[in-house]
Amino acid sequence: MSDTALQIQSLLREDRVLEVRLAEVPVPAPAADEVLVRVEAAPINPSDLGLLFGTADMTTARATGTPERPVIEADVPENAMRMMTGRIGQALPVGNEGAGTVVAAGDDPSAQALMGRTVGVFGGELYSQYRCVKAPQCLPLHEGTTAEQGASCFVNPMTALGMVETMVMEGHKALVHTAAASNLGQMLNRICIADGVPLVNIVRKPEQEALLRDLGAAHVVNSAADSFGDDLTAALRETGATLAFDAIGGGRLAGTILGCMEAVAVEQMDAYSRYGSDVFKQVYIYGALDYTPTTINRNFGFSWAVGGWLLPNFLQRAGGERMQRMQRRVADELTSTFASHYTARVSLAEALTLEALSVYGRQATGQKFLVTPQA
């Protein structure tokens, strides 16, 4: 094994140019409680794109460097720099999750126990050929499970399960999900069918509607349809959903969901109240497919909240026992409930080509890339 290896890094320069490059870094030696993982597969999730390219204007993207050491550069608009000043000059490794083989381990029994195992890993820096992590950060995969099958064992599975756990913890009875035809959305749909949780899927295209219905979804509404408000209200009436998870963030959708929830609540009131219903309605924004402002028409009384939802914060709140129960389920159902599908596989160098970027950078539903750092 060479003592250096390749890693993708994202660097914001003072001159407002974002530089994403392939760097050569030392292969670390694991401490007593650590293992060294040879990373064989790591997905490109929407949450990775935010760190890879930040708020750079990707229409200005250009390829520099060499085929072996490619670099992508893009300009950052002046007004978009403010949100990233904290990272100027830092070469940041990228890649939230991945999977591979444990090729070295520290002396602790927990580390030694993982030697030779195929494990899923969460914790950043996975667009690397090698990654050194604490043993508890690894999810040992069942015998016969491949690194590719385990590459997406954390972000989407734990987010989808986290939505259902949040529903239980906060006393709601059903869920609404936007951008519901996504890989994550399909996973949530499978969990909800298995667990008997009523789910309202909001999509943007007729073909996504058909896809989810084919997958057994009972409630699918199209936000681009003229009848969207009525359709959504009807689905909320049937399910009793008062909790929504929104991947889009910008625009009027979060407010529209709250308004339709309130319409259902008001139908069930005995007397008029100018303060609206006292049914508590919650929208969590967990993504930013639309970076424009969230615009909320407050036509739904005073019993509501819109807030951010982030997996690490949720896990901290959920506690260790709940998290372990969730992880066991992921390992047990990795090739069924939590299966991910990839439309393309790219090496570290291939990920930094304009051709690949033009596809995975669009965040189109149905497109999902897998980085294979050993290729």
Added chain:
Amino acid sequence: MSDTALQIQSLLREDRVLEVRLAEVPVPAPAADEVLVRVEAAPINPSDLGLLFGTADMTTARATGTPERPVIEADVPENAMRMMTGRIGQALPVGNEGAGTVVAAGDDPSAQALMGRTVGVFGGELYSQYRCVKAPQCLPLHEGTTAEQGASCFVNPMTALGMVETMVMEGHKALVHTAAASNLGQMLNRICIADGVPLVNIVRKPEQEALLRDLGAAHVVNSAADSFGDDLTAALRETGATLAFDAIGGGRLAGTILGCMEAVAVEQMDAYSRYGSDVFKQVYIYGALDYTPTTINRNFGFSWAVGGWLLPNFLQRAGGERMQRMQRRVADELTSTFASHYTARVSLAEALTLEALSVYGRQATGQKFLVTPQA
């Protein structure tokens, strides 16, 4: 005592006309656990205007009826009817709070004990000459306190105390308040000075800034100033406030507050995170001085929430013991901490003149009307 009395009622007609009128209603006889209060003073709060005039277009207001039985009519725009369909055809009494003398009481000891006492009352229908309520809905005022002094003993005092209690219950250490020069804002300022709670007051005019500083406020920032963002950030840095109460609702202010809170939190981070800080930041919208949409630029990570805050919902959550402690303090400090000042006194009939409406309907800071139903 006559067996009928006068009461202000607000009626939304099918033809999209809102009709606010003086009606003659029977004087009720108290049940065993009830008392009959002769209402002597009831304030016009912003929260009353919402029920009085709803979403009617008040530029179309006209006076009909007679001087003894005045009526104000106003048209409701078609798109504003949707929010009020629940009240069509119902003559709704108005007036959230007031004070007066108990002139009749049921047989229960708790009711009999109030006979002849001056009491504050919460529970609607206070723009009436008489109001029959359950004995526990009354706050007996201390000897020598007048009905006028007790008229506003509930909405503003309990809201201001409720903000501080919310801060404690939710683990924040300081407060931000918008429209801070209001009657309520001045009350909150007095409470925070007495209790040693750091408070950031946001106002919109230089003279309001001066007023609050004269009242001992340590942190006052003017949202109309060019330096608002910097001023607010500095005040948040000094106070550590991560909780704001916003009376305005519409526009960009709620998002701006969250953004400045995040800027302070990010200053204290060791390493850059593209997810922002994990410091939880909350804005509660408790009013609607601006009915336009709330527009939120989500440039403050994922650890945030914007939600509605309504006094009755808060009290339910706070529980009986906390509420009684709050009410005792209001009674004890009614002529100091919780004193309200009125700029005009109007009879029930005078309240329904275009002249009076043109002043109290504007909800201008510093203007507060008192209805005196016995005049």
